[in-house]
Every structure is written in C-alpha cells, then in structure tokens.
Amino acid sequence: MLKHLRKAGLTALLLLGLAGCGEVSRGAPTIPPETVHVHEYTQTVIPPSCTEDGYTLHQCACGDSYTDQQIPMTGHSYTPVQWEANCLEGEGIRYTCACGDSYLEQTSPPLGHQYAVEEVVEPEGEARGYTLHRCVRCDNSYRDSFTWSPEAFADFFEDAVFVGDSITYKMIYHNAKYKSLGNATILARGGVSLTTLVDKDSSYKLYYRGKISELEDIMTKCGGKKLFVLLGVNDVPWLGVEKTIQKLDTLVNNVLEKNPDVEIYLQSCTPIYLKREKGNLTNARLDEYNVLLKEYALEKGYHYIDIATPMKNEENALRAEYCLDQSIHVNDAGCAVWINEIKSYLYEENLYEQSK
Ligand SMILES: [Zn+2]
Ligand SMILES: [Zn+2]
Ligand SMILES: [Zn+2]
Structure with missing residues (x-):
C-alpha cells in the first residue's frame, strides 16, 4: 500500500515536472479508503466461586473485550469435622469448604507446647x-x-580493665584458671566502694603494681581502653540509690577527664544470697539501683550489662549453686555465668567484630 502510494507520488511529481510552471496536473491517483474492522468476539463463561461472581467474557482478537451475564458468587459451603486439640488449637469442630477456606469452633483451649x-x-x-x-x-x-568457650572473644579484653570490690576479687582467680577474659587487668579490693574511690580524703583505694593509686591514674598507666565497673553493693545500703549513682558519675568523669577515649561498661550489681538480706542491703534495693544504673548508662551513652538476672532464683536472690559463701560473693560457676553474660552482650551488640 505504502509502496503503491510512493510510486503514485513519484509519478505525480514527474507529471508536474513535465507539465511545467503554472499548469495543474491531471494525472494524480486516488488513495484507496481504509478498510473498517468489525469485532468478532469469542465467548468464555467464567463460573462463580465462593467469594467472586461469575460472568461471560467476550473477547475479540484485536484486544477489545467486555463482560456480561453476571452469575452471583455461591458463598462457602462448609463441612463440619470433629477436631482434636494440638499445641496451638483447642478441641472442637472444624468447618472446611471445598475451596480450602476453614475455621475452627474451639470448645477447649490449645494444649500449648510441651x-x-x-x-x-x-x-x-x-x-x-x-x-x-x-x-x-x-x-x-x-x-x-x-x-561461650573460654577462648571466645578473649583478645577483646587485652586493653580491658575490670574494677570492683571483693565480688570482682574472685574474678582474678577465675581468670587465672580459665583465661576467659584473656589478659584483662582486674583491679579488685575487698571493701572498696564508689565512695572510697572518689573521696579524695579516703586512703581506701585500689592497688596497681603494689602502689595505692586513683583509678584514673591506673587507666593512664596501663593504657586501658575499656573500663568494666562492678561497684555499688558497698554504697547502696548507706547512701541510697540516687547518691550511689552520683558517686559513680564522679568516678567515671574522673577517668574520662584523664582518659577521654575509654569506653565505659557498667555491670549491674549481682544479687545476694537470700539469708544475707539485712536492713538496707536487700535484693529489692539492688534491683532499684540496677534500674537507675541502666537509665544512667542509656542517658550517658555507656554500655550496661545485666549480669544479675541469670544469677537469680525464683526468690529473686543469688542462686545457691553460684554462691561462694551464703553471702554476697559468687563462686567459679557464678563467675562463668557472669562472663557468659558479658560475652553475650559483646556478641549481641556486635562489639567484638567492631573491635577487630
Ligand atoms: Zn476487534
Ligand atoms: Zn468456599
Ligand atoms: Zn508443640
């Protein structure tokens, strides 16, 4: 068709050329009229389903289509079956439709997992x-x-310093035996508290290489980059929880002033043996402190590690199997739980990977 038109045009031009200026050609051809398309529809009957209407679909090869003769949806037709209870569903009647839809009318609660x-x-x-x-x-x-195995993340503690009282003292022996904190520096002395460590007049401080020293100076001397603190049990009974946090804040600020790149890890106070609870030294009080400690850590951007929860029994006290002396101290098994919690924290926060 196009070819034919081109040819006709060419002929027309030739004729015009031949005719010369001013003369109208008489030889131009007529263009044939377009053919008119008439739709030819095929019909398909789409049957209704439980939830959708049926209809007849008319389609032409050109793409044009329309629907008519709507047939209403049938709705579900359920068959009841006696249903036995399982972990997640109770006993009852299950109603199932051929389309797959079903529901359960329970007459007893689910059994739950065993x-x-x-x-x-x-x-x-x-x-x-x-x-x-x-x-x-x-x-x-x-x-x-x-x-965690003792060797897991052990090199993370190469530049770590643990500071604490007699509870942390046990960790020195534990780590000498199991090496699960690698070459960490463990500074512990029975009876030290946040109060004695920050009080400039107190001589009850920590020893480092045989010398009594302030924590901030020890951190500088040993080049510690991670400070793990477990203190408070010797302060909370006398000071109350708020003032104990204030002492902790002073201690941490003293360390950071001289050693600004030290990362702070605050460990929750460990629970005490139930029979050891007396006066202001109770597990409830220590819990109160731990709640505040966590808030403080969050506010300051320090790490908080809950080492207390896995050491507790149903009475919210230190489990007998983790207790060294029916008092406040943990034994080797308790130390293992403690270190496990630290390592789980490092794992969950991806800190070991980041430190490599
Ligand atoms: Zn058509
Ligand atoms: Zn159905
Ligand atoms: Zn189950």
Missing part, C-alpha cells in the same frame, strides 16, 4: 553453645542457656 531438652551443645571457638528444647508433640524448638 518442651523437652533435646540437646546441650557445647561452645566451640567463637561459636556459642546452647540448650536445644523441642516440643514432644509438634517439633517446634527453641534455644537458650547460651555459653
């Missing part, structure tokens, strides 16, 4: 160990009681 310990996986290298619990009915499972 977990049994399937496996205790020991930690290996930097991979944590765990206890695997599996439901005896439905195969659902979860992991908890995470543990």
Whole structure:
C-alpha cells in the first residue's frame, strides 16, 4: 500500500515536472479508503466461586473485550469435622469448604507446647553453645542457656580493665584458671566502694603494681581502653540509690577527664544470697539501683550489662549453686555465668567484630 502510494507520488511529481510552471496536473491517483474492522468476539463463561461472581467474557482478537451475564458468587459451603486439640488449637469442630477456606469452633483451649531438652551443645571457638528444647508433640524448638568457650572473644579484653570490690576479687582467680577474659587487668579490693574511690580524703583505694593509686591514674598507666565497673553493693545500703549513682558519675568523669577515649561498661550489681538480706542491703534495693544504673548508662551513652538476672532464683536472690559463701560473693560457676553474660552482650551488640 505504502509502496503503491510512493510510486503514485513519484509519478505525480514527474507529471508536474513535465507539465511545467503554472499548469495543474491531471494525472494524480486516488488513495484507496481504509478498510473498517468489525469485532468478532469469542465467548468464555467464567463460573462463580465462593467469594467472586461469575460472568461471560467476550473477547475479540484485536484486544477489545467486555463482560456480561453476571452469575452471583455461591458463598462457602462448609463441612463440619470433629477436631482434636494440638499445641496451638483447642478441641472442637472444624468447618472446611471445598475451596480450602476453614475455621475452627474451639470448645477447649490449645494444649500449648510441651518442651523437652533435646540437646546441650557445647561452645566451640567463637561459636556459642546452647540448650536445644523441642516440643514432644509438634517439633517446634527453641534455644537458650547460651555459653561461650573460654577462648571466645578473649583478645577483646587485652586493653580491658575490670574494677570492683571483693565480688570482682574472685574474678582474678577465675581468670587465672580459665583465661576467659584473656589478659584483662582486674583491679579488685575487698571493701572498696564508689565512695572510697572518689573521696579524695579516703586512703581506701585500689592497688596497681603494689602502689595505692586513683583509678584514673591506673587507666593512664596501663593504657586501658575499656573500663568494666562492678561497684555499688558497698554504697547502696548507706547512701541510697540516687547518691550511689552520683558517686559513680564522679568516678567515671574522673577517668574520662584523664582518659577521654575509654569506653565505659557498667555491670549491674549481682544479687545476694537470700539469708544475707539485712536492713538496707536487700535484693529489692539492688534491683532499684540496677534500674537507675541502666537509665544512667542509656542517658550517658555507656554500655550496661545485666549480669544479675541469670544469677537469680525464683526468690529473686543469688542462686545457691553460684554462691561462694551464703553471702554476697559468687563462686567459679557464678563467675562463668557472669562472663557468659558479658560475652553475650559483646556478641549481641556486635562489639567484638567492631573491635577487630
Ligand atoms: Zn476487534
Ligand atoms: Zn468456599
Ligand atoms: Zn508443640
């Protein structure tokens, strides 16, 4: 068609040329009229479903289409079946439609999962160990009681300093035995408190290389870059929680003034043995302090590690199996839980990876 038109045009030009200026050509061809398309529809009947109307679809090869002859949706048609209870659903009647839709009318509550310990996986290298619990009915499972091998993250503590009282003192022996804090510097002395460490008149300070020293000076001398603090149990009974936080703030500020690039890790106070609770020294009081300590850490941008919770029993006191002396001190098993919590924190906050 196009070819034909071009040819016709060319002929017309030739004729015009031949005719010369001023003369009208008489030989121009006529363009044929366009052919008119008439739709030819095929019909398809779309049957109704439970939730959608049916209809007839008319389609032409050109793409044009329309629908008509609507047939209303049928709605679900349920068949009732007696339903046995499982972990997530109670006993009752289940109504099921052929389309797959179903619902349950429960006449008893779900059974709930019934977990049994399937496996205790020991930690290996930097991979944590765990206890695997599996439901005896439905195969659902979860992991908890995470543990770390002594060597996990040990080099993270190369430039770490632990400071504390007699509770932390136990950590010196624990780490000498298990090396789970690597070459960390552990500064501990029975009876020191936030009060004695910040009070300029007090001589009850920490020893570093045989010399009584202020914490901020020790941090400078040993080149510590991470400070882990576990203090408060010797202050809270006498000072109350708010004033104890103020003393802690002074201690941390003293350290940061001389050592501005030190990262601060505040550990919660550990619980005490139930029979040791007396007067103002109670687990409830220490909990109160820990709540405030966490708020303080958050506000200042310091780390807060809850080492207390996994050491507690149902009575909110130090578990007997973690207690050294039916008092406030933890034994090796308690130290292991303590270090596990620190390592879990490092893992969860991705701090070990960042430190490499
Ligand atoms: Zn058409
Ligand atoms: Zn249905
Ligand atoms: Zn289950």
